[in-house]
Amino acid sequence: MAQNKKSNFIVIDDSKLDCFIAEKVIKNTGLSEAITSYVNAIEALEVIRENIAPGELHTIILVDIQMPIMNGFQFVEAFEELPDEVKTNYSIYVISSSINDRDLNRVNTYASVKQFLNKPLNSNTLCALLQK
Amino acid sequence: MTIRDKIKVLYIDDEQNNLVGFKATFRFDYTIFIASDVQQAYTYLKANPDICIVLCDQRMPEITGSKFFEEMREEYPEPVRMLITGYADIESVIEAVNKGHIFRYIKKPWTDADVRSAIEEGKKYYISNSLLAAKNKELQSAYDELGKFTYSVTHDLRGPLLSVIGAIDLARDMDDLPEIRSLLNMMDDAVKKLDEFIRNTHEYYNLKRGKIVSEDIDFNRIIADTTSIFKISGRMENVKFTANVMQNGSFYSDETSIKIILNNLLSNAFKFQRKNISDKFVDLNIKVENGIAEILVRDNGIGIHESHIDNIFTMFYRATSETPGSGFGLYNVKDAINRLNGNIKVQSTFNEGTLFIVSIPGMANGTK
Missing domain, CATH: 1.10.287 (Helix Hairpins)
Structure with a gap:
């Protein structure tokens, strides 16, 4: 991705504070267009599923692991079932407070997950991945 | 099982006279099952998983006693096994010990005293083993x-x-x-x-x-304590709270457990309110009658979706992402109620409200 190209963002985290932090950090990079936060992964998935028209901008998804109702792994698994023309518009990053090896190893088993990020999200990490 | 209970003993022998004699001698002290062949023995073992001791004759037409024990041990490892044989057949005894893991070897013709002492020893062994198994679990x-x-x-x-x-x-x-x-x-x-x-x-x-302690429970005081904490934390703001206590006579129970139950149920009722309605309420009704306390906590909050209702008492389970929770509260409630031999029921409609019904039998005064 070119350095100055902007992206849309979807933040999925059951902690409202973590959503807020992510939104702020993303905004501060100056590389974002729309940022949408969801405390419930199912809602996010519905929106992604219905939004099949390929947008001009790529969307970056930051998803937490441990959430009630639908956790981050379940979200990624459901996302991978979506048609390719939908999936291609998104990049998934898993962001968590987990230091559990099983969680970290499991993240690596998903083809659609680009990278695991440690909480709290900070602008250095985010800028680094946006400039990749 | 305790040492005083009448234990179940199974005796297998192809000679009918031995079976009848055995039953006649020991039926007052133990519950005796007699089997003239292995099939019948398995039928008894299947129907009575609490058979504690199995005695078996070594020389039977279709199978030897030691071979039977070797097979039986795979499916029914718990009963204590004893081999009875009239032959000075050292090989078969060695086999029975090594492969059938028998507890005792009884010589034929047996005396009542021999068998009785073997069964009593076997019983002790069985009990300590099952205690160990329970501890392990x-x-x-x-x-x-x-x-x-x-x-x-x-x-x-x-x-x-x-x-x-x-x-x-x-x-x-x-x-x-x-x-x-x-x-x-x-x-x-x-x-x-x-x-x-x-x-x-x-x-x-x-x-x-x-430890569970039996104390005189004053529900009015416990409610006052609990709600005063909620008031300070501002959790009761905009929620109409009514508490009704009908307590006829004393009620003895463990105050710590009761407090945990009330605190969590009320705290949930205040927490899981629908934000957009104006007549939010939490009703608490406690009735103590015939030594049983019935606690009803009703709210018109967000309710619990049908698909989650079976899991709400599971540790760390959370049914909503709208309101923060630890997934610990109702697990503790259930645990406390179990300790008091009570039960809890829940009726809930999503987006309408929830009713928890707790019933707790009182304890004897001052017992521990």
């Missing part, structure tokens, strides 16, 4: 819970901490006072959640390790 479940607990601790303790660290980091570069204030409010929630988790952990260990 307890240990395993404690170990499983510890595993779950350690896993969740990284999330439930670390999560709010990392949120606050992230927020502090953001606040450093903020100049807008209202924005900083709203950030502070969110940090406050995160820290409170952490505190709630720690308090719930404390309750959990109180329940697991604490």
